[in-house]
Amino acid sequence: MQRTYIADLAKNVGQEVLIQGWIHVRRDQGKMVFFDFRDMSGLVQGVVLPGSEAIETAKNTREEFVVGVRGRVNERPERNRQADKQNGSIELEVLGIDILNTSEPLPYNVHDDTLGINEEIRLKHRFLDLRNSRLQKNIRNRDAVIHLVRNTLHDQHFIEVETPILTKSTPEGARDFIVPSRKWPGSFFALPQSPQQYKQLLMSGGVERYFQVAKCMRDEDGRGDRQPEFTQLDMEMSFVERGDVMALNEQLLISIVTELYPEKKIQEIPFPRISYKDAMAKYGNDRPDVRNDKNDPNLLAFCWVVDFPFFERTDKSDNPDGKGEWTYTHNPFSRPLPEHMANLIEKKNIGDIITSQYDIVLNGFEIGGGSIRNHEADALHTVFQILGHDGDKIEKDFGHMLTAFKLGTPPHGGIAWGLDRLVMLLQNEANIREVIAFPKTGEGKDLMMNAPSDVSEAQLKELGVQIQPIK
């Protein structure tokens, strides 16, 4: 017999059907037993009438047993209808129950919101937490966002390309997660902090319009809106200017809200643009919360922050002139604004050079950032010179980029969204863990898998790795 989803039962009144799912609640009345059955589509009440052949099995079931239930869909008696509930006007008259798996009592109740449950216990039993309706909504709506973005970008001639997970340690940026190489003892892969270099090289490779739902890893300490492993919605386009990337992304975000979150309203369209200087002066940070009403859970206030300085001094003042070294504020691969290119090439007024960088901010959270890139080898080389790298180091670390740029790389630019953070805000969650199926703790552990963990002596020996205690 073909399975019917619980959400479709109302279309089958009077029919005999088979549903499959979990026993959500059992209410044993003695001679008759009521159930709430649950599958991914919802809940329905089942009733085992007195004298039913199913009564014996019904008595032996418990919450969270996995069952196949054969039954007849009936209209409920008038006085037993519940207008506020899914399937509140129908019920399933249970004719037979097939127990597909039993369940011991759960460590905690997953029917009510699990936000109040000890976080450690929730994370250890994440597979149970995911049964909770709030978590189900979060991961399903996350999928809806990704689905919409994939469809929209494909319609606009983007292709999704996967880039390597085993890659090279980047001398700049966050701390890398590193992976020892067996074939080359003493050498290490690094996990990508972002697909930045690969996506630019895809532009060199003639892909022109790329995107990827990309896993990124940064070995830094966590926050409520930060995980060591997270997902970027990454894209890059050739032959575009700053306004093209911003317009495309603005439209994409508007589509997500209007199509998937119709109850929410966007405060201002087109999204306001604030310069870094104004944001710092007016809000004291570069991710301003521009909401008119911070208590409205359905208000989404997007804004762009632009015109960041390309370089800033490090806070170390160990130089003879008392000033720190130059470092970049966002991304060394960014291109200055067109009118600032001359200063970069001539290394003049370095602190005044403005980058093409644009950050997209939502309700005080940075949900994405990008720029037009330096596609000319000389310009990129100059950036690294300003950053204090000598020629050999530039060649060793970024030679592949410079070579590509000397071999016909088109002008290009792009952006990357922090997908988890965006979904967190759309789902009105206070923590990024709530929208990630299997998140890590603030200390970067997976409590369910118990990772990271020891590896065997044999594995270490094969890798030529020795463990030394860290003091």
Place this chain on the structure above:
RNA sequence: GCGGCCGUAGCUCAACUGGUUAGAGCACUCGCCUGUCACGCGAGAGGUUGCCGGUUCAAGUCCGGUCGGCCGCGCCA
């Protein structure tokens, strides 16, 4: 790396100023129940108070340490 908060039954919590045998609701087990919908009623079982040490006649409670979790700072192109 630093700071703050937290840790009592499977879960959520209580336990006065340090004082008798650490309690309750839910879950669990058993019994009863023909329209319940977080069903109800009755009974029962369930504890190394995270761990180690100290103070005290006496520690869930006070002190030190440690482990774990949460929040924030540093960090995060």
